[in-house]
Amino acid sequence: MKYDPENPLTEEQLDKLGKEDFDSVLEYLDGMSNHQKRKGNPKVKEHKEQKRQSLRDSGIDKIKTNRDQWFD
Numbered sequence: 001m002k003y004d005p006e007n008p009l010t011e012e013q014l015d016k017l018g019k020e021d022f023d024s025v026l027e028y029l030d031g032m033s034n035h036q037k038r039k040g041n042p043k044v045k046e047h048k049e050q051k052r053q054s055l056r057d058s059g060i061d062k063i064k065t066n067r068d069q070w071f072d
Contacts, residue, residue: 001028002028003030003035005035014028
C-alpha cells in the first residue's frame with residue numbers, strides 16, 4: 001500500500017492493516033517517511049532567503065544558487 005499525503009490512514013486503519021498484511025504497513029511507513037523528508041525544513045529556507053536579501057541590499061544582484069552556475 002502506498003502513502004497518500006492527501007488521504008493518510010488513521011491509527012485504527014494501520015493496526016487493522018498490520019494484522020492482515022505486515023509488509024504493506026512497512027511499505028506505507030517507508031512512503032510516509034520519504035514524503036516527510038522531501039518536504040524540507042522551512043527554517044533553512046527562511047535563513048537562506050534572509051542571506052540572499054542581505055546580499056541584494058548590499059548591491060549584489062546576481063546570486064548564484066545552483067552549483068552548475070559557478071562554472072558559467
